[in-house]
Amino acid sequence: MPDAALQVDPRDPTPPYEQVRRQLEDLIRAGILRAGDRLPPLRQLAGDLGLAVGTVGRAYAELETQGLVVSRRGAGTRVADAVTPGPDAVLRQLTRDFLARAQAIGVGPRTALDAVRTAVEGETFARPDRD
Template sequence: MIVIDPASAVPPFEQLRRQLIDDVSTGTLAPGTRLPTVRRLAEDLGLAPGTVARAYRELESAGIIETRGRNGTFVAPQGDAALREAQRAAASFVDQVRTLRIDPEQALALVHAALRSAPTAP
């Protein structure tokens, strides 16, 4: 069950995105599961349709969900979605580190420091 905390510092689209990733990772949402339409989920959660649409777009670009035109939106069938998203983020970070010509050891130290200081996900 998805719950959005309006008092949270985390934006609603990010809360929704994270919860859907968690549900896919834990198997609560199995591959091939049909998701509610943007309008239906927005109505159910008391969110603007644009908020839900943004979360769906980001999840689709990460390969976690897929849209099949008029047939709807479904959980993507391949692999661990959270791991795939983390791999994409890591590859993007590596590209940026190389562009900035930062030493790999220093880049890893930055990642370790960020992980230690980041708040835990809700």
């Protein structure tokens, strides 16, 4: 695993766990990390990046929710065989990305939610909602 490629910028308003998650996702999607490749243990990566173990743990958990990695006790965390997250995982990730970008420009979650509501009310979607 090219851990030297991972960096956390303390000046970036994006939370550190999200910076780590995004970089690992990019490495997986680019094929630099391949199915079965093992990610560094939480403590090792946390130490390398100067982060709390829980911060790296959250990044790994988010990647697992996305279907990009699989964690097993005793076997560590490895890149998943099939990197095709379902629509719910994709929607959760898009939401997290949107909120992180909104925060980066100084917009809070309530204002971001209002913007989404306004956009939904003004749009006609090709397919009906499942709601």
